[in-house]
Amino acid sequence: MNRVCPEWALQQQNIFQRRSLLGGNDSSHRFNAVMSERLDTRPERFSWGTVQTYLDLVDLVREIRSGHHPHFAADARVDLLGYSAGGYFTLLLLMDNRGDLFRESRGVAFASGIPIRDLDLVSPLILDLTAEVALMKLFVKNIDPPQSEILHGIGRGSRFDPDQVHQSLP
Amino acid sequence: MQSIYGAYIERCLPCDFDPGRSAFSLYCNQNRTKLESGPKTTDVAQDLAVRLMDEASKLMRGLTFVGLDPIRGAADVLNKFTDEVSERNRTEGEAGSKRRTITRLTADLPGGMFAAVFKATDRLLDIPSPSADDVSFDDESYAEVSDATVEQNNRFWYTLIRELRTANDLHRHRHVIILLHGLNEVPSPSTFHGPTAYAAPSARQSCFPP
Numbered sequence: 001m002n003r004v005c006p007e008w009a010l011q012q013q014n015i016f017q018r019r020s021l022l023g024g025n026d027s028s029h030r031f032n033a034v035m036s037e038r039l040d041t042r043p044e045r046f047s048w049g050t051v052q053t054y055l056d057l058v059d060l061v062r063e064i065r066s067g068h069h070p071h072f073a074a075d076a077r078v079d080l081l082g083y084s085a086g087g088y089f090t091l092l093l094l095m096d097n098r099g100d101l102f103r104e105s106r107g108v109a110f111a112s113g114i115p116i117r118d119l120d121l122v123s124p125l126i127l128d129l130t131a132e133v134a135l136m137k138l139f140v141k142n143i144d145p146p147q148s149e150i151l152h153g154i155g156r157g158s159r160f161d162p163d164q165v166h167q168s169l170p
Numbered sequence: 171m172q173s174i175y176g177a178y179i180e181r182c183l184p185c186d187f188d189p190g191r192s193a194f195s196l197y198c199n200q201n202r203t204k205l206e207s208g209p210k211t212t213d214v215a216q217d218l219a220v221r222l223m224d225e226a227s228k229l230m231r232g233l234t235f236v237g238l239d240p241i242r243g244a245a246d247v248l249n250k251f252t253d254e255v256s257e258r259n260r261t262e263g264e265a266g267s268k269r270r271t272i273t274r275l276t277a278d279l280p281g282g283m284f285a286a287v288f289k290a291t292d293r294l295l296d297i298p299s300p301s302a303d304d305v306s307f308d309d310e311s312y313a314e315v316s317d318a319t320v321e322q323n324n325r326f327w328y329t330l331i332r333e334l335r336t337a338n339d340l341h342r343h344r345h346v347i348i349l350l351h352g353l354n355e356v357p358s359p360s361t362f363h364g365p366t367a368y369a370a371p372s373a374r375q376s377c378f379p380p
Binding site: 031032035053057060064069070071072073075076077078079080081082083084085086087089090111121125126127 | 343346348349354
């Protein structure tokens with residue numbers, strides 16, 4: 001914490017002050033202010049963060065396998081250790097096994113695996129109440145499987161068809 | 171086994187996807203008012219006003235900097251011109267040469283100014299280059315950069331996997347354990363606006379959870 005650039009610390013403090021002014025916003029804390037504001041403003045960032053990390057890790061393992069990574073041998077074994085949200089991601093990577101990159105991998109997931117609707121994210125260490133409500137509205141109330149096909153991405157004629165949205169792009 | 175999530179990513183998210191125009195973002199944007207707790211038109215209008223101001227501010231800032239760049243360039247040219255004239259018209263000659271008289275300096279002034287114009291013109295030709303680099307997509311900074319090739323990563327962020335060795339040779343490890351943390355559980359949450367997100371333009375950074 002002491003290594004934080006003063007400008008970032010000031011920004012964090014400003015964000016915390018904004019979050020504190022929200023009525024009924026329990027568990028607002030300097031520690032969770034930045035994350036809470038980002039997810040409250042755009043809760044879909046949670047999904048995009050997942051996708052970006054997925055592609056980052058696939059790229060990383062591909063680079064290792066290509067022998068071009070300066071720190072790891074081409075035949076290095078890649079294992080995964082996930083906690084909480086990272087545990088979901090560990091399972092996702094192993095189940096998907098993109099390009100057979102994780103065939104020899106093993107994964108350990110801690111404190112993970114419950115349905116999103118049962119998550120309790122309100123904590124000074126995680127998110128404030130307003131941010132959690134925003135997340136739940138998007139991922140539970142509006143995109144709750146099996147009613148939605150958004151995360152499944154299968155089945156035409158469903159309430160949400162990604163192909164139809166792509167075709168409607170200018 | 172190809173999971174349903176993998177199938178979704180395969181279908182909807184090619185590696186060059188643009189999150190702002192992707193299906194999921196479009197869905198969220200199209201349903202944003204529905205995602206709010208009730209049809210609060212005033213909130214939407216306020217949000218629009220704020221977003222409008224934000225975008226206008228960004229545009230103005232960008233245009234201002236684009237506008238200021240030629241001024242900076244022109245100042246640079248003038249600076250080059252005056253420096254060149256001054257350099258060519260100093261009372262002190264080069265080391266070992268005789269002191270130049272004021273009369274001689276005055277006589278040399280037109281020639282010095284003429285030469286300075288050439289120097290400044292030469293400098294002028296260099297100016298569009300940085301400006302063009304700033305707005306073009308051909309610049310090296312916009313190219314895909316691997317994390318492993320980012321100097322800052324190798325020197326600072328990868329300290330835990332870098333061994334202390336006397337020589338510069340790198341020992342390649344044969345076992346990697348990727349640690350995936352939970353929500354808001356990075357070592358220092360204060361660094362969410364930190365340099366990892368800006369280590370290199372276009373460099374993909376692991377930032378899950380966001």
